[in-house]
Amino acid sequence: MIELDDLDKAILNEIQVDFPLVKQPFLELATSIGSTEEEVMKRIERLIKEGAIRRIGPILNVKKTGGESTLAAVKAPEERIDEVAGIISGYDEVSHNYLRPAEYNIWFTVSAPSKERLGEILEEIGERTKCPLIDLPTLRLFKIGVKFNVK
Amino acid sequence: MDEIETQLLKFIQDGIPITPRPFKEVANTLGLSEEQIIDTIAKLHHDGIIRRFGASIGHRAIGITANAMCTWNVPDDRVEEVGAIMAGFSDVTHCYERPRREGWPYNLFTMVHAYTRDECRKVAKQISKATSVEDYNILFSEKEFKKTGVRL
Numbered sequence: 089m090i091e092l093d094d095l096d097k098a099i100l101n102e103i104q105v106d107f108p109l110v111k112q113p114f115l116e117l118a119t120s121i122g123s124t125e126e127e128v129m130k131r132i133e134r135l136i137k138e139g140a141i142r143r144i145g146p147i148l149n150v151k152k153t154g155g156e157s158t159l160a161a162v163k164a165p166e167e168r169i170d171e172v173a174g175i176i177s178g179y180d181e182v183s184h185n186y187l188r189p190a191e192y193n194i195w196f197t198v199s200a201p202s203k204e205r206l207g208e209i210l211e212e213i214g215e216r217t218k219c220p221l222i223d224l225p226t227l228r229l230f231k232i233g234v235k236f237n238v239k
Numbered sequence: 240m241d242e243i244e245t246q247l248l249k250f251i252q253d254g255i256p257i258t259p260r261p262f263k264e265v266a267n268t269l270g271l272s273e274e275q276i277i278d279t280i281a282k283l284h285h286d287g288i289i290r291r292f293g294a295s296i297g298h299r300a301i302g303i304t305a306n307a308m309c310t311w312n313v314p315d316d317r318v319e320e321v322g323a324i325m326a327g328f329s330d331v332t333h334c335y336e337r338p339r340r341e342g343w344p345y346n347l348f349t350m351v352h353a354y355t356r357d358e359c360r361k362v363a364k365q366i367s368k369a370t371s372v373e374d375y376n377i378l379f380s381e382k383e384f385k386k387t388g389v390r391l
Contacts, residue, residue, distance in 0.1 A: 089300065089301065089304075090300055090301065092301060094356045098303075100294070100296065100301070103293050103294040104291075104293045104294050104296060104330070105241070105291060105293055106292070106293065106296065107292050107293040109262075109281050109284075109292065110277070111260060111262065111263070111276050111277070111282055111341060112259055112260060113261065113262075113274060114257075114259060114261075115259070116269070117275065126258060129257055129258075129259070131259055132257055136257070138300060139297040139299075139300035140292075140296065140297050140300045140301045141294045141295070141297065141347075142254075142277065142295040142296070142297050142388075143253055143254030143294070143295055143388070144255055144257075144293065144294045144295075145251050145252055145255055145292070145295075145388075146248060146251060146252060146253050146280070146283070146290075147289065147290045147291040147293075147295065147388065147389075148248070148252070148288065148289060148290060148294050148388070148390075148391065149287055149288055149289070149290040150387050150389050152286070152287050152288045153240065153288055153391065156317075157389065159337065159348070167349060172383040173382075174384075177288040177384050177385040180390070181247040182385060183386070183387050183388065183389050183390070184386050184387075185383075185384040185385040185386075186306075186380040186381075186383055187380065187381045187382035187384065188308060188329070188378035188379060188380050188381065188386065189378075189379075189381055190376065190378050192343075194384075195308065195378070195380075196384075196385075199389045199390075207316075215336045222340045222343055223340075224338060224340070224343075224348075225337065226335045226336070226337060227336040227337055227338060228318070228322065228335065228336035229333075229334075229335055229336075230323065230325065230334035230335065230336070231325075231331060231332070231333060231334040232290070232320035232325040232327035232332075232333050232334075233290075233291070233332050233333055235296075236296050236298050236301075236303055236332070236352060237329065238296075238301060238303075239354075
């Protein structure tokens, strides 16, 4: 875990939502948190290098780009977890893949350009892993990935 | 989306460069103007194709290592009310209704990110109390096999 001082925390809390869409965004950011453009950029570069920031960019709404996504889970036997997880992660369309010890133990999200492609991928994963699979698409959205409160 | 928008999103989905004029750099590469880049991003944001423009946080790197998916069995006629209550918790980052399946009765999902597992358990308990939903599971992520942004 990396050390964060107050300025790092201020930057992290500030740039998650509404990054300034202006010509000199780091200057605007610096002004709003009472620092300099140079210092803010230096801090952000370190935060990226240390993994605290994955990237600064667009978070897409798959549905609006015409795509389809879902959450799915498989029941993998203990001794096959890594193999099964490897098959699943191998798809570019799989964006998240986690081990969550429970009855269904490998949980992943898939985003594809179309419903057909999404169905194809899930079917293929079921066949290749030979594990029971449940497909749990979103029916209703109450809240999505707002921001992490960096304390 | 038109061709320019698609091209732009593909180019910046892995992140903009950290330079004083990041959009100018993007513009130069794509043969567009800096204003065009900024306006197009703003338009895509306004249209909802870009849900959020900003930093994606590597929450594990900064110590927010506990990540719990809570699954709730909520009576169908209470989903609307209960979903709204759950979404109101600041530690809940995501809240969705999903279908029940054979052998899978849980229809509401909340993601809770916190510094410790105990904090996650505490939040789940608070949610349970606030909603009177008692049939739930907490699935902690033991291992992250993959995490990328959703890509075009």
